[in-house]
Amino acid sequence: MPTGSAASAGTAAATSAPAASRPSPAPAGRGRGKGRGRRPILLLELRSQLPGYVRWLLAALGLAAVFALWLWAASRPSRTVIVPSPGDTWTALRELWTDGLLWSDLTASGERILYGYSISMAIGIVLGVAMGSLLAVEATFEAPIAFMRYVPAAALTPLMMSWLGIDESPKITLIVLGTVFFNVLMVGDVARAVPRELIEASYTLGARRTTVLGRIVFRHSLPGIIDVARINLAAAWLMLVVSELLAANEGLAFRIIKAQRFKNYDTMFAVLLVFGVVGVVTDLALRWLRNLSSPWARP
Numbered sequence: 001m002p003t004g005s006a007a008s009a010g011t012a013a014a015t016s017a018p019a020a021s022r023p024s025p026a027p028a029g030r031g032r033g034k035g036r037g038r039r040p041i042l043l044l045e046l047r048s049q050l051p052g053y054v055r056w057l058l059a060a061l062g063l064a065a066v067f068a069l070w071l072w073a074a075s076r077p078s079r080t081v082i083v084p085s086p087g088d089t090w091t092a093l094r095e096l097w098t099d100g101l102l103w104s105d106l107t108a109s110g111e112r113i114l115y116g117y118s119i120s121m122a123i124g125i126v127l128g129v130a131m132g133s134l135l136a137v138e139a140t141f142e143a144p145i146a147f148m149r150y151v152p153a154a155a156l157t158p159l160m161m162s163w164l165g166i167d168e169s170p171k172i173t174l175i176v177l178g179t180v181f182f183n184v185l186m187v188g189d190v191a192r193a194v195p196r197e198l199i200e201a202s203y204t205l206g207a208r209r210t211t212v213l214g215r216i217v218f219r220h221s222l223p224g225i226i227d228v229a230r231i232n233l234a235a236a237w238l239m240l241v242v243s244e245l246l247a248a249n250e251g252l253a254f255r256i257i258k259a260q261r262f263k264n265y266d267t268m269f270a271v272l273l274v275f276g277v278v279g280v281v282t283d284l285a286l287r288w289l290r291n292l293s294s295p296w297a298r299p
Contacts, residue, residue: 084266089273092266101255106274108250109240112168116175117236121229123176124183128225131184132191133217145181153178154242166247171240178239179232186232190224191217223290223297230286234279 043050050058073083084092096102130137153174160170194217202212244253252271259267291298 082263082265084269088266089269092264093270093273096255096267096270102274105250105252105255105271106278108248109244109252110278112171112175112240112243112251113233113236116172116240117179117229117233119172120176120180120183120232120236123180124187124228125225128184128187129191129213129218129221131188132194132221133213138188141184145184149181149185153239157242157246160243161247170247171243174243175236175239178242179235182232182235183228186228187221187225190221190228193224194220223294226286226290226293230283230290233282233286237275237279 043054067086070083070086073081074085076083093102096105127137127141131141132138156177157170157174160173164170164173198216198220199212202216207216240251241253244251245257248254252274256268256271259265259271
């Protein structure tokens with residue numbers, strides 16, 4: 001058996017071995033998996049920030065792609081799928097504006113959306129904030145709302161016409177019923193996301209329950225509430241179209257049905273174009289309102 005001095009000598013010899021015999025560390029970026037160490041591609045980075053000009057450029061490319069698809073569809077000869085050219089659509093749009101039909105239809109549809117969706121959002125904000133803040137309110141209303149939101153609002157159209165007639169009341173009611181349940185649940189989720197620390201700190205400073213609901217819960221939820229209004233506004237336009245298809249003498253959807261009877265495809269596409277422009281304008285307006293009211297919540 002080796003003595004203690006021999007073992008110490010062996011250990012010293014091992015520690016004094018040349019550095020060349022030891023394995024050198026791998027250079028940075030090698031042996032760590034494929035793709036590491038490369039310069040990241042900005043457009044493919046997850047949740048990366050893009051410069052403003054890049055966002056506008058990508059948006060322009062997307063619109064150009066849609067326009068190119070439209071040109072291609074209009075140039076294809078077909079007896080069943082008839083797509084008017086952008087020029088014919090523009091001509092039909094100008095005729096609607098010159099005759100005064102476009103403004104009257106847009107005003108009629110806009111008023112229905114304004115009244116119906118305003119009522120829906122008012123109910124959604126009050127009940128949603130209450131459900132997201134008070135467990136008793138959530139337990140009371142969550143089950144019936146969860147049931148009603150699965151009933152298609154379009155299926156209620158015959159009932160609305162039987163109960164309320166064919167005037168403006170059933171149209172506005174359909175818009176409310178088609179959006180209010182989604183608004184309530186989504187606003188409730190936004191209110192639940194308010195940090196509990198803020199609420200407890202407010203109580204510690206002596207704030208009352210109504211003050212906490214108004215100045216903490218509602219104020220913190222405001223940007224999310226505006227986003228809920230922006231997202232569900234599309235459903236309001238959908239319910240408007242359903243109501244105007246059945247009983248209306250003016251409105252954008254009524255104009256489409258009247259053009260369909262005479263196969264005026266250019267007029268139909270012109271009204272569809274108006275729908276799209278109005279949707280984009282309202283979406284941008286609500287985004288601007290969210291950033292203006294809550295600059296701290298900008299994405």
